[in-house]
Amino acid sequence: MSTFLQILFSSLETGSVYALASLGIIIIFQTSRMQNFAQGSVGMLNAFVATFFLINTGASPYLAALVGMLSAFVTGVLVDFVIMRNAKHVGAIGKEIITFGLIMFFLGIAPMIFGTSPLSFPRFIQDGTYQIMGASVTYNAVLNIVVGLSLMTVLFLFLQKTKWGLAVRVTASSEKTAQLMGVPTKLITMGAWAVAASLGALSALMLAPAITVNVSMMDSVQISALVACVLGGFQTFYGPVIGAYIIGLSKNLLSFYVSSTWGEALMYLLILIFIIFRPNGLIGKKKIKKV
Amino acid sequence: MRKFPKERREIDGKKQGGSDVNGIEKKEKGQKVIEKKPPYKAYLLFGLFLILLPTVQKMGLIGSATITVLGTVIFYAIVGIGMNVLLGYSGLISLGTAGFMGMGAYLSAYLTADLNLPFLLSVIVSVGIPLIIGLVIGLISLRLAGYYLAIATLAVSEIFRQVFIEWDAVTNGFSGKNASYPKLFGVIQFDRQLTFIFMVVVLIGLMIFTYNFIHSRTGRALLTMRGSEAAAQAMGINLLRYKLTAFGIATAYAAIGGVLYVHFIRFAYPSGWNLMLSLQILAVIVIGGMQTIEGPILGSFVVFGVPELILKQLPVIGNVDGLAYVFTGVLIVVVIMFYPSGMIYLGNDIKKFWKKGRKHGKEQLPASE
Numbered sequence: 001m002s003t004f005l006q007i008l009f010s011s012l013e014t015g016s017v018y019a020l021a022s023l024g025i026i027i028i029f030q031t032s033r034m035q036n037f038a039q040g041s042v043g044m045l046n047a048f049v050a051t052f053f054l055i056n057t058g059a060s061p062y063l064a065a066l067v068g069m070l071s072a073f074v075t076g077v078l079v080d081f082v083i084m085r086n087a088k089h090v091g092a093i094g095k096e097i098i099t100f101g102l103i104m105f106f107l108g109i110a111p112m113i114f115g116t117s118p119l120s121f122p123r124f125i126q127d128g129t130y131q132i133m134g135a136s137v138t139y140n141a142v143l144n145i146v147v148g149l150s151l152m153t154v155l156f157l158f159l160q161k162t163k164w165g166l167a168v169r170v171t172a173s174s175e176k177t178a179q180l181m182g183v184p185t186k187l188i189t190m191g192a193w194a195v196a197a198s199l200g201a202l203s204a205l206m207l208a209p210a211i212t213v214n215v216s217m218m219d220s221v222q223i224s225a226l227v228a229c230v231l232g233g234f235q236t237f238y239g240p241v242i243g244a245y246i247i248g249l250s251k252n253l254l255s256f257y258v259s260s261t262w263g264e265a266l267m268y269l270l271i272l273i274f275i276i277f278r279p280n281g282l283i284g285k286k287k288i289k290k291v
Numbered sequence: 292m293r294k295f296p297k298e299r300r301e302i303d304g305k306k307q308g309g310s311d312v313n314g315i316e317k318k319e320k321g322q323k324v325i326e327k328k329p330p331y332k333a334y335l336l337f338g339l340f341l342i343l344l345p346t347v348q349k350m351g352l353i354g355s356a357t358i359t360v361l362g363t364v365i366f367y368a369i370v371g372i373g374m375n376v377l378l379g380y381s382g383l384i385s386l387g388t389a390g391f392m393g394m395g396a397y398l399s400a401y402l403t404a405d406l407n408l409p410f411l412l413s414v415i416v417s418v419g420i421p422l423i424i425g426l427v428i429g430l431i432s433l434r435l436a437g438y439y440l441a442i443a444t445l446a447v448s449e450i451f452r453q454v455f456i457e458w459d460a461v462t463n464g465f466s467g468k469n470a471s472y473p474k475l476f477g478v479i480q481f482d483r484q485l486t487f488i489f490m491v492v493v494l495i496g497l498m499i500f501t502y503n504f505i506h507s508r509t510g511r512a513l514l515t516m517r518g519s520e521a522a523a524q525a526m527g528i529n530l531l532r533y534k535l536t537a538f539g540i541a542t543a544y545a546a547i548g549g550v551l552y553v554h555f556i557r558f559a560y561p562s563g564w565n566l567m568l569s570l571q572i573l574a575v576i577v578i579g580g581m582q583t584i585e586g587p588i589l590g591s592f593v594v595f596g597v598p599e600l601i602l603k604q605l606p607v608i609g610n611v612d613g614l615a616y617v618f619t620g621v622l623i624v625v626v627i628m629f630y631p632s633g634m635i636y637l638g639n640d641i642k643k644f645w646k647k648g649r650k651h652g653k654e655q656l657p658a659s660e
Contacts (some may be wrong), residue, residue: 035438037570083624090631093384097577100570101623108616223449223566230442265453268446272431275443279434 002134007252009137009145013206015248016148020203021218021225022232022240023152024196029234030172031185031192032084034095038102039225040218042079043200045106046072050205051119051213061124065205069198076197080190110215118212121205144206151202152241155195159237168192224251231271233281243282247271329502338495341365345484358487359556360599364591365490366551371575371587372501373544378573379581380505381537382517383432384441388572390448391421391542393455393564395549400470400559401461410473410554418546425542429535445566455561467560470553483555490551494588497544502584504540513537545572571595578626580633589634597622 021039028036050068054061079102087095125139159165170178171188178185204218211217224247225240232243247267255263280286341361348358370392377383395417402413428447432440455462462468472481473489481489504510512533515523524530553559571594579590602615626634 029438035441037566083628087628087631090627093378093573094577094627094631097570097574098624098627100574101620101627103567103570103620104616104623105620108613108618108620110613112613112617219565223445226442227446230439230446234438261457262453265450268450272443272446275439276431276434279436279439281439 003256005133005135007256008249009132009135009141011249011252012145012245013141013248014252015245016144017203017207017221018224018228018248019152019241019244020148020199020206021221022228022244023155023237024199024203025225025229026234026237026240027168027192027196027199029229030237031168031189032095034092034099035226036099036196037096037222037226038079038099038106039196039200040204040222041103041106042072042075042197043202043204043221044213044215044218045110046075046197046201047121047204047208047213047217048110048114048119050201051121051208052114054121055119061122064121065124065202068201068205072197072201073194076194077190079197080193084189084193085186107215118214120212121208123209140209147202148206151199156238224248227268227271229281230275231282233284235280235285236283239281239283246282329499329506331499331502334495334498334502338491341491341494342488345487349484357600358483360596362487362490362555363552363599364588364596365487365494366548366555367572367575367595368588368591369494369497369551370545370548370572371579371591372497372584373541373548374572375576375581375583375587376501376505376513376544377537377541378576379583380510380517381513381533383534383537384437385428385444385538385541386441386566386569386573387428387444387448387451388541388545389564389566389568390451391425391545392549392552392568393559393561394421394424394451395546396470396553396559396564397455397462397468397549398546399550400468400553403473403554404468404470405461410475414547414550417550418543421546421549422539422543425538426535428542429538430531432534432538433531445569448564448566448569452561452564455564462559462561465561467558468553470557470559472557473554486555490555493547493551497547498584505584509533509536574623578623578630578634580635583633583635586633586635593622593626593634594619 021043024039025036028034028039046068049071050064053059053067054064059067083098083102084095087098090098123138123140124143128139129136130139130142157165159168167178167183168188168191170181170183171185175185178188200218203221204213207217207221225244228243228247229240230243231246232239232241234240250267250270251264254266258266275281278284344353344361345358347353348355370388374385374388377385398417398420399413402408402416403410406413408416424447428444431443435443456464458464472483472486474480505513512523512528513536515526515528516530516533520530575587575590575594577590578593579588580586598615598619602618630637
């Protein structure tokens, strides 16, 4: 039981990382109808920014994380303003390849500015653990879980309860209609890129203490987040988040109880079988195509 | 899948503007089709030009590394051509290319180095097994559409990557797998130059095959399927058969690319077969031009050749770590923003040169700088 609890808590922590990243991907998908493959790279670059700030000023990790998220916000705005806004005529796959170009750009620029050696980012809370029924959870893990969940709750409340959230949902369902209704879709899209980038940076910084801050830190997160979107379904904002937590949990469970080497591969196999039976994801509605 | 607004298409060698995918397809029977000779001559001339390159290198006019880079451009172009049949002509997205390529590479390395099978037999096996798995994914593609299919193939590729890392007996794990230059019929031992020429022959052969395939009944069926699956079904096109065909071709070409990779580079490493590589292959097609045979070659040159041959040779860019990466990224973004339908349509001049059957290798360089 205590092992299971231990696994559950660590899954919640990794699940939060995946969930934040996949939420970024789904926000961009809903507003621009494209996959953002650069979600992880943006997070990586701004994790470098945050770590660099922390090392050079000696600020607290909280402040550094805030700086990283702000710089990610700016990165997102710039990406939209310079590139995506001017790529309206490009098809969906073309746009996805543009995000791949961005990956290359970030991969090149990060070591140029911050050096090639991996940097270490400290935990938000250095030490201290809770003991719950034989399982030990660090304060830091609890903080990550709480921050992740509360941030997502705030975002969903924003989407459901506010006027701007409504604007985002209208843009997601039909951009042309939204424009006719007077919704500033350009601003909405820009905001989506900015928020998604910030979420990516936060997920990178949550992951950073466990692994170092390096150029390939977000590769597996990027893939897990994409798979989470498929598992949860692309139609809703909350589907991918649920998918992400399921992935975090099943990855750990399979790795621990079945096989430490093949756990991840087995999980992908199970997800494949699952989406063959539910081709629109866990919370997906079938779209009726008009011919 | 969405239609590309500024898309051009090629019907029986005749390029047409306009974006109406289905309209052209349906009218095609009734149109007066200008019988144009297939561009075999141009392909063969292009192949001859490539075959002469190692000799030129022996004369000392181009560096030895250039040949290696051009070799990588060739096998990635092969993978791109296969992917183009899937994406450009059938409208199915796959992000699992890297997995199939790695599979072909590891299988061929294992069969020739560890089991001492003859090269040709091992090629048949190393392409056959990915082909069968590709057909299974074709079956999956009947259930999944668009993004779901793309990410599902990505998951398949991730499973493969895990296998490459963990199955030490075949793949040698993290230490990487060595292979040798091909040996035909057990007597003819290739060196680097002959391997390069062999790759060129395979490339030209596949180009001609793909051209014929696309301009056959099957190719037209694939194009119709791309336009609208429902309409294609209404016209009596068997979706299952054609989806399987498209996936089979794409995975077989990817596996061929992997086989050539491992016998030309003579080394395979497990972490290379990742999402990045699959995206690079997509970039090859989108940059070169969808629905063209020549596009992926140009795209492959831009994505794999230009950074190595041009960017890293420039005085400032080449010296700073990562700057070549940055420029590659910028290049990809700029090309797609300004040539969304692909660089193959860069201008009529190049096309005119092309039609004259000139070697286009020279004309590419100013375009990509």
